[in-house]
Amino acid sequence: EADAALPKRSGRVALVGRPNVGKSTLLNAALGHPLAIVSPTPQTTRDAILGVVHHGPAEIALLDTPGLHRPRTELGRVMNQAAREAARGADVIVFVTEAPDPARLPRRVKEDEDGPPLAPHPGDLTLLADLGSEAPVVFVLNKVDRMRDKALLLPLLDAFAKLRDFAAIVPVSALREDGVQRVLDEVAKLCPERDWGFAPDELTDRPTRFFAAEYVREQILRATKAEVPHASAVQIERYVEPTGEGALHIDATIHVERPGQKKILIGAGAEQLKRIGTEARLRIEELVGRQVNLKLWVRVTPEWRESRERLDELGYNK
Ligand code: GDP
Ligand code: MG
Known part of the structure; x- marks a missing residue:
């Protein structure tokens, strides 16, 4: 205060x-x-x-x-x-x-x-x-x-x-x-004497869809090892805010660099990907304070880390 x-x-x-x-x-x-x-x-x-x-x-x-x-x-x-x-x-x-x-x-x-x-x-x-x-x-x-x-x-x-x-x-x-x-x-x-620029309840300047992608990536980091975390990027394809009480709908693509990494990420019977989705959804729900419907896809995008163009598309160049 x-x-x-x-x-x-x-x-x-x-x-x-x-x-x-x-x-x-x-x-x-x-x-x-x-x-x-x-x-x-x-x-x-x-x-x-x-x-x-x-x-x-x-x-x-x-x-x-x-x-x-x-x-x-x-x-x-x-x-x-x-x-x-x-x-x-x-x-x-x-x-x-x-x-x-x-x-x-x-x-x-x-x-x-x-x-x-x-x-x-x-x-x-x-x-x-x-x-x-x-x-x-x-x-x-x-x-x-x-x-x-x-x-x-x-x-x-x-x-x-x-x-x-x-x-x-x-x-x-x-x-x-x-x-x-x-x-x-x-x-x-x-800190210099200056007027406040944010409302007292404002937590960040980033939109919640940015954190939605981050929270999916966080679960990938926790669930996988070695090269998979570094080779993964999350792109939000669809982000639909409900009018009224309904759920927030999010479709996201996880980009990896090689087919082997895709296999690891999805896991046997797609169990791993399901777990990543569930954990990430809970984190997003906590942030937005409403129900979230999260759908995840995994796609192989070779060498995305080395391509200026891909990095731009994935939002890493600001
Ligand atoms: P960053 O890369 O500098 O942002 O580091 P993170 O915040 O991601 O933390 C890296 C690791 O250090 C995580 O496993 C944290 O749980 C751990 N860590 C962070 N702060 C502490 C601390 O005060 N004590 C201990 N023991 N571990 C910490
Ligand atoms: Mg950090």
């Missing part, structure tokens, strides 16, 4: 970081709604997604970006482009990285050992150097729930603090919703 005594603030805030560090999970925790899709597969997020949070006098338009990575396909290049553009136009940057995997941690830190046993990931060094200096940067170390030995936390945060002049440094567990409000507090202070 906005305090009438305080001047309104509004800022565009870019979530930037390597793939899989938890940017989308952080966005969802900040929104209090699972808007963005999340999965253990890197490069889950392909498009920048805006989520709007009203926090005290501040309107925070959080832009969740695809993680910056070394692109191997034309789609990869488009994703990097989307992330860079988001960072460029931002009033505030939230740089997200993750606490190291427990498997990589030493079992015990000896008291007499000098120096931090943990160092920032090399990919983070590159990204931080690329960020430029126009916008203030809030540093978020996510997944701190994975660090059982909290004595390791401070030296790691120190090592990051030396890399750059951060506006704030916040340890977070987006998964457990720990520290997320502190991130919003810090970001709110950095």
Whole structure:
């Protein structure tokens, strides 16, 4: 709720970081709604997604970006482009990285050992150097729930603090919703004084049909492995909103690159595809607040990730 005594603030805030560090999970925790899709597969997020949070006098338009990575396909290049553009136009940057995997941690830190046993990931060094200096940067170390030995936390945060002049440094567990409000507090202070641009109940600037496609893709990511998630794209063919009480009708095509992938996706007796459809439908129904009738088809579209034209058709070039 906005305090009438305080001047309104509004800022565009870019979530930037390597793939899989938890940017989308952080966005969802900040929104209090699972808007963005999340999965253990890197490069889950392909498009920048805006989520709007009203926090005290501040309107925070959080832009969740695809993680910056070394692109191997034309789609990869488009994703990097989307992330860079988001960072460029931002009033505030939230740089997200993750606490190291427990498997990589030493079992015990000896008291007499000098120096931090943990160092920032090399990919983070590159990204931080690329960020430029126009916008203030809030540093978020996510997944701190994975660090059982909290004595390791401070030296790691120190090592990051030396890399750059951060506006704030916040340890977070987006998964457990720990520290997320502190991130919003810090970001709110950095947002410029400006009128709000969104209605208080507006969650995003993307149409629900965009999320319908995303939620189908999310279930594909969860149900399949290896090359199938990366080779899949979802296209909404028909989207008919009912007048009155009826169901929302959605027809969607899942594009894959090879016949073998189509077979995997459909599964024996089409069981897998049915499951994907059911789970996605439930997610869409939660977002739109009404009944949804979802029909899915699978089509082989060879090399769609390498074709500018196909990417355009699938909506990946904006
Ligand atoms: P993104 O690629 O940066 O958007 O990362 P996602 O939000 O898709 O998350 C990648 C994976 O990390 C998923 O499996 C998440 O469940 C997991 N994850 C995200 N935040 C946390 C966290 O705070 N703690 C732990 N342990 N896992 C997390
Ligand atoms: Mg993501």
